[in-house]
Amino acid sequence: LQSKKWSIAFITLKLSRNFGHQNALLAGLEYAAHKCDCAISIDCDLQQDENMFDEFIRKYQAGSDIVLGIRNDRHTDSLFKKQSANVFYDFMALMGTKVVKNHADYRLLSAKALQLLGAYKESNLFLRGVIMDMGLKIDRVYFDVKPRSMGESKYTLAKMCAFALNGITSFSVAPLRLVSVIGFVFFIAALLFLCYVLYVKFWTHDAIFGWASTAILLCFFSGIQLLSLGIIGEYIGKIYTESKRRPRYIIEDIKVYEGDSME
CATH class of the missing domain: 3.90.550 (Spore Coat Polysaccharide Biosynthesis Protein SpsA; Chain A)
Structure with missing residues (x-):
């Protein structure tokens, strides 16, 4: 120069x-x-x-x-x-x-x-x-x-x-793996809760449960499912955007x- x-x-x-x-x-x-x-x-x-x-x-x-x-x-x-x-x-x-x-x-x-x-x-x-x-x-x-x-x-x-x-x-892909971990944790929690229900059913006289515990569990697990679907949906949306191959700028x-x- x-x-x-x-x-x-x-x-x-x-x-x-x-x-x-x-x-x-x-x-x-x-x-x-x-x-x-x-x-x-x-x-x-x-x-x-x-x-x-x-x-x-x-x-x-x-x-x-x-x-x-x-x-x-x-x-x-x-x-x-x-x-x-x-x-x-x-x-x-x-x-x-x-x-x-x-x-x-x-x-x-x-x-x-x-x-x-x-x-x-x-x-x-x-x-x-x-x-x-x-x-x-x-x-x-x-x-x-x-x-x-x-x-x-x-x-x-x-x-x-x-x-x-x-x-x-x-x-x-950490969020997807997080979904898998959450799913496994709550699967174990569900098994433990099932054991508790069977224990109450066959070994105690307190087999009648209130609606509160049922409603709380339903809402909680439904929220986890919706969160998991949202994370998976985010990745599916990325795949959809990439598949169209539109120009990134004009x-x-x-x-x-x-x-x-x-x-």
């Missing part, structure tokens, strides 16, 4: 509709896959420290294909945001999903990583899990989050829960803004 002229170009991709945050990010990464040696993704709210780009590049030049940007702390977040984020990461780890605490989508991907990213064709995209699944060399850069200069975060608790559910069901327009030439 020192002996050649080069210019800066700003490129924007306009999608035909809102395909979601993860798919929009994927569109930019796939567009850049064959046009660069590496790419850095950063949120547009500019809370992530863009001054760390040089450190990302140094880690890349040292041989890392993936460099994760990890925030040092959450002092800029509200108490509710801090607690909900901690619960999010802890729950994801408990369910067997590979995530790095306090890492969002501020990262560097090498050209090799970008090409591998194109091999992941699932519609229910969870980039944080995909990145950790590649098996490439990973390094980390730590940064301080800057206060939000304007506006408010649109990442509500409902969106965070939906994001966590998508990540868990996309990369872990680029409506690409605009290129040429900057000044430099040496």
